[in-house]
Amino acid sequence: xxxxxxxxxxxxxxxxxxxxxxxxxxxxxxxxxxxxxxxxxxxxxxxxxxxxxxxxxxxxxxxxxxxxxxxxxxxxxxxxxxxxxxxxxxxxxxxxxxxxxxxxxxxxxxxxxxxxxxxxxxxxxxxxxxxxxxxxxxxxxxxxxxxxxxxxxxxxxxxxxxxxxxxxxxxxxxxxxxxxxxxxxxxxxxxxxxxxxxxxxxxxxxxxxxxxxxxxxxxxxxxxxxxxxxxxxxxxxxxxxxxxxxxxxxxxxxxxxxxxxxxxxxxxxxxxxxxxxxxxxxxxxxxxxxxxxxxxxxxxxxxxxxxxxxxxxxxxxxxxxxxxxxxxxxxxxxxxxxxxxxxxxxxxxxxxxxxxxxxxxxxxxxxxxxxxxxxxxxxx
Numbered sequence: 001x002x003x004x005x006x007x008x009x010x011x012x013x014x015x016x017x018x019x020x021x022x023x024x025x026x027x028x029x030x031x032x033x034x035x036x037x038x039x040x041x042x043x044x045x046x047x048x049x050x051x052x053x054x055x056x057x058x059x060x061x062x063x064x065x066x067x068x069x070x071x072x073x074x075x076x077x078x079x080x081x082x083x084x085x086x087x088x089x090x091x092x093x094x095x096x097x098x099x100x101x102x103x104x105x106x107x108x109x110x111x112x113x114x115x116x117x118x119x120x121x122x123x124x125x126x127x128x129x130x131x132x133x134x135x136x137x138x139x140x141x142x143x144x145x146x147x148x149x150x151x152x153x154x155x156x157x158x159x160x161x162x163x164x165x166x167x168x169x170x171x172x173x174x175x176x177x178x179x180x181x182x183x184x185x186x187x188x189x190x191x192x193x194x195x196x197x198x199x200x201x202x203x204x205x206x207x208x209x210x211x212x213x214x215x216x217x218x219x220x221x222x223x224x225x226x227x228x229x230x231x232x233x234x235x236x237x238x239x240x241x242x243x244x245x246x247x248x249x250x251x252x253x254x255x256x257x258x259x260x261x262x263x264x265x266x267x268x269x270x271x272x273x274x275x276x277x278x279x280x281x282x283x284x285x286x287x288x289x290x291x292x293x294x295x296x297x298x299x300x301x302x303x304x305x306x307x308x309x310x311x312x313x314x315x316x317x318x319x320x321x322x323x324x325x326x327x328x329x330x331x332x333x334x335x336x337x338x339x340x341x342x343x344x345x346x347x348x349x350x351x352x353x354x355x356x357x358x359x360x361x362x363x364x365x366x367x368x369x370x371x372x373x374x375x376x377x378x379x380x
Contacts, residue, residue, distance in 0.1 A: 175270025
């Protein structure tokens with residue numbers, strides 16, 4: 001038993017067990033017990049959880065309250081949807097909605113997206129590049145906190161309005177929908193729908209592992225130091241703006257990939273999926289799950305999405321009150337989310353006979369900050 005306890009005390013062992021359990025649940029249990037409809041819902045939840053993984057990195061580790069991730073989610077979704085509409089129209093064809101709303105010609109900036117390779121590269125690079133440019137413009141001017149949150153939220157609102165106003169090329173309020181194929185695979189075939197689920201689940205696990213590597217790297221420690229003591233990190237010779245930009249761009253790329261998979265899985269992408277309300281919903285799941293933990297954002301996002309679907313079916317008018325009440329409870333009593341329940345219990349244990357009361361709490365509260373800033377100082 002003592003050997004098991006020692007092994008479990010290693011973080012790498014806990015990570016391997018966690019990834020193994022998650023893989024078992026996602027790839028074996030879920031396909032075996034869920035109907036095709038519920039499995040497709042879980043695939044949708046995995047796409048939303050990808051956004052949460054990026055928010056957990058940017059907000060939980062970097063302190064950037066990102067209220068506009070719907071922009072990058074929408075960019076990825078619309079880029080994929082544009083490719084799917086062009087593929088369904090055939091070589092040189094025109095998407096159906098352009099024949100209805102437009103003049104029957106494909107805009108020149110749509111044409112490169114006929115290529116699957118260009119589409120995938122655009123999904124990976126365009127949102128991340130936009131986030132990097134926006135981050136440089138904002139963080140270089142030392143804009144942070146509530147000001148950054150309001151700015152990112154305004155960007156989400158402007159993006160949704162832009163999509164609605166360009167009906168001839170974006171479908172307006174109806175968005176882009178009615179996809180028949182996904183890179184040559186028929187979306188009406190249940191086998192291909194299940195394939196999309198496996199792609200979404202596998203991509204989510206890969207993102208979690210990438211974030212874990214980032215969190216345990218020297219850069220991850222520097223990101224925490226910037227969050228807690230930005231001026232001190234600047235004094236040590238680092239540029240906090242560049243540190244933030246990298247995390248913000250990575251979060252944007254995660255959101256874009258989630259949006260790109262969301263479009264074929266759900267069958268539609270519209271301004272309702274990318275505006276202010278969805279951006280706040282992304283954040284709520286992360287806050288409830290635990291923004292500073294590895295799996296908290298994923299579990300919180302999936303749990304909130306599942307609860308929304310289940311409760312809204314039975315209590316359409318009650319769901320929003322339930323979510324609001326849950327968020328208030330978390331903010332008031334568990335500011336670090338449900339994923340830290342075990343840590344809270346550990347903090348409240350009685351101090352030893354030679355340990356003053358409050359010592360363990362203070363040590364735990366400052367441990368991460370001291371480790372990060374000390375690492376930054378050693379590197380400098």
